[in-house]
Amino acid sequence: DAMVIQNPRYQVTQFGKPVTLSCSQTLNHNVMYWYQQKSSQAPKLLFHYYDKDFNNEADTPDNFQSRRPNTSFCFLDIRSPGLGDAAMYLCATSREGGVNEQFFGPGTRLTVL
Amino acid sequence: AQSVTQLDSQVPVFEEAPVELRCNYSSSVSVYLFWYVQYPNQGLQLLLKYLSGSTLVESINGFEAEFNKSQTSFHxxxxxxxxxxxAEYFCAVSDLRDSSYKLIFGSGTRLLVRP
Structure with missing residues (x-):
């Protein structure tokens, strides 16, 4: 089945230690999104790629970076995780953006010790 | 900027009872509206969406939502x-004035169905 895969599902890191979260998709969608979802809060868009074009949200901290080496893969890099970065990170894809449905992965829950 | 309000953080209801989950958005300019559902330890799944046309939209599993422009609601x-x-239910809006068509989510409503 075509899907959005996130690895790992659970990630534990230490304060200040860089961490990378992975997302891959078999849908061949050209738009990929990264959301941060804290407990009992709405998912918050961090950034998205339209093909290779990177679009950063204005309030996304510089601590968060992203890479998209090809259509299928997208990475979220947190350069120096703080305790406040502990959250669920959701990857989503859509075809051509616009009103097309976004397909979400199961998320990676990040714990910062 | 657009915002979405889901006033009820949790709605407990007995099995076979009716339920309404409320959603209001901030602007009545052209928007697309969505409901997503999130089951435990899973990603979000699209439940239904309103783009244009009939104000009443239905999902395959019996849910429906009605777009009310005057009240800026999509319950x-x-x-x-x-x-x-x-599950957790999220209302989301996409502002047609934003060329990225990104989704703005509400804070979610946890529906708890009891036997």
Whole structure:
């Protein structure tokens, strides 16, 4: 089945230690999104790629970076995780953006010790 | 900027009872509206969406939502819920003035169906 895969599902890191979260998709969608979802809060868009074009949200901290080496893969890099970065990170894809449905992965829950 | 309000953080209801989950958005300019559902330890799944046309939209599992432009609302309803409907429900809006068509989510409503 075509899907959005996130690895790992659970990630534990230490304060200040860089961490990378992975997302891959078999849908061949050209738009990929990264959301941060804290407990009992709405998912918050961090950034998205339209093909290779990177679009950063204005309030996304510089601590968060992203890479998209090809259509299928997208990475979220947190350069120096703080305790406040502990959250669920959701990857989503859509075809051509616009009103097309976004397909979400199961998320990676990040714990910062 | 657009915002979405889901006033109820949790809605407990007995099985086979009707339910309404409320959603209001901030602007009546052209928007697309969505309901997503999130089951435990899973990603979000699209439940239904309003783009244009009939203001009443339905999902395949019995949910429906009605777009009310004058009240800037998009409440989700189901006449008879099942235990399996227990999940987190997110209302989202996409502002047509934003060329990225990104989704703005509400804070979610946890539907808890009791036997």
């Amino acid at each position: 989700l309803r189901k006449p008879s819920v099942h235990i399996s409907d227990t």
